[in-house]
Amino acid sequence: MDVDALYQRHRDALLVFLVRRTADTEVALDLWAETFAQAVASSRRYRGTTDAEAAGWLYGIAKRQLAQYYRRGHAEQRALTKLGLERPPASDALLREVEQRAALADLRRDLAEALGALSEPIRDAVQLRIVDELPYADVARSLRISEPAARARVSRGLAALADFLDPIAIREATAT
Known part of the structure; x- marks a missing residue:
């Protein structure tokens, strides 16, 4: 090789x-x-x-x-x-x-838009777990929900973000 x-x-x-x-x-x-x-x-x-x-x-x-x-x-x-x-x-x-080559500013804008489209409870869970990097137990405590509920909210939020951002990635891949 x-x-x-x-x-x-x-x-x-x-x-x-x-x-x-x-x-x-x-x-x-x-x-x-x-x-x-x-x-x-x-x-x-x-x-x-x-x-x-x-x-x-x-x-x-x-x-x-x-x-x-x-x-x-x-x-x-x-x-x-x-x-x-x-x-x-x-x-x-x-x-x-x-x-600039990675269009990082555009990605950040798209991600902010996608986060804004999430319901507040799901957005808060994603914020705490992904952005603030808190363990699920702390996310649950902060939101006053069970740990399984915190995991479910984060999972739903990440799935929604992926669904939102996937068409953007596909569009970028086919544009070159």
Whole structure:
């Protein structure tokens, strides 16, 4: 596998993918760097033969990085460390360029609109759990509801946000 060619073909789109899922350019750059470092570190084990398979493999690595980030609250850096690499600090100009390329301002506007469309009880539960990062027990206590009810409200809210934002993602994917 030619990891350099894979990097050249997918670096920009993968970075936009990560920025739009984290809404934090610095975190996205960390995840992006770790994704490519893991691709380099595991490229000998890769068995695909087409660009589509390579892209799927690369995005699979990126999705695992995202999942770990959401679980742990920070970007992994094991592969970067193992390879003796580090991501250079990003300049303000680079951060602005990446955010513009990812249409982050539009995403934030769309997300605010989607949150505004939620009922107040569901919006409050999503705010406490996702934005304020409170455990479900604290969300329940704050809203004076049971923990299962808090989980249900958050789940319904996230599903509604996904339904609202999905057409936007589909529209963006087909516009390029």
